[in-house]
Amino acid sequence: MSDLLTVVVAACNEAESLPRLHPRIIAALEAVPGLQGRVLYVDDGSSDGTWPVLQRLVSGDVRVGAIRLSRNFGKELALTAGLDQVTTGAALLLDADGQDPPELIAQFVALWREGYDNVFGTRRVRAGESWIKRAAAASFYRVIGRLSRTPIPADTGDFRLLSPRALAALHQLRERHRFMKGLFGWVGFRQVALPYDRSPRLAGSSKFTLWKLWNFALEGITSFSTAPLRVATYLGLFTAVFALAFAVWVVVKAALWGDPVAGWPTMMAVILFLGGVQLIALGLIGEYLGRLYDEAKLRPLYFVDTRIGGTGVSSGHPSRQGASSHVDGAATVGDEEG
Secondary structure (H helix, E strand, C coil), X not given: CCEEEEEEEEEXXXXXXXXXXXXXXXXXXXCCCCEEEEEEEEECCCCCCHHHHHXXXXXXXXXXXXXXXXXXXXXXXXXXXXXXXXXXXXXXXXXXXXXXXXXXXXXXXXXXXXXXCEEEEEEEEECCCCHHHHHHHHHHHHHHHHHCCCCCCCXXXXXXXXXXXXXXXXXXXXXXXXXXXXXXXXXXXXXXEEEEXXXXXXXXXXXXXXXXXXXXXXXXXXXXXXXXXXXXXXXXXXXXXXXXXHHHHHHHHHHHHCCCCCCHHHHHHHXXXXXXXXXXXXXXXXXXXXXXXXXXXXXXXXXXXXXXXXXXXXXXXXXXXXXXXXXXXXXXXXXXXX
């Protein structure tokens, strides 16, 4: 019996890249002996011609399916929507921009067949990216690797293969603030890295600006570490000790040498410093409190607008064993089976 593998590709405004990427995916799947391969595309609310392109790809091959989300939910939720459709076999995540080579599918499958549940691609080279983006990414992975108790491999993105049991475990994690790289590591099981060289984009430009990358970094750190709250605690303790020592110095100075009028700059510097420390602490608390507020709403993670294709798309939702029974990860509206 052949192994079943679904390649999940989340796309947002990638109408130029997909026609060039799709033939490479199909060729890579066909090159693996004993593998039953299929492809599932997720259109994350694209505003260009991505959906018509996907319709053409689906109509030309029964192994290909696609779902269209009701709006843009972001890459993390688009990946979740795609993985939720895979109820049998393994899944391989692939970016739609072509930077992660589908030609490595055979190596991913070989490691999966050796018994690994999470085979993740680790980037040796990041071609086509500015030095600022490379430096920021490298710094982020090092920082979160030290702050988080969950193992998050450095220089590793979403390009990975998940075995059926790793996929089933991931289906049970239904939090709304989803840092997928952390969730992949959190479920555990046997993991192995597959080093590779990342290529430039096939077409277009990256959707991740520095501002989006900064917010993404905050999402990852606050999702998998409480270290910022501890830093705020230690900063407050240090400030209190410093303030107490300064107060003692003021009393001793007044007792020994009198109490001339204190300078205005010194007083303002102390007030502004203490105010800044308090605002930083409140901001950190607000970040975590805001995430609790979003989780408490219990909203569905996403909505599916349209579903087309045959074997590439599951008609049902994955098991939610171990998850909250009243949280549905995916609602379907206006489904169309093709």
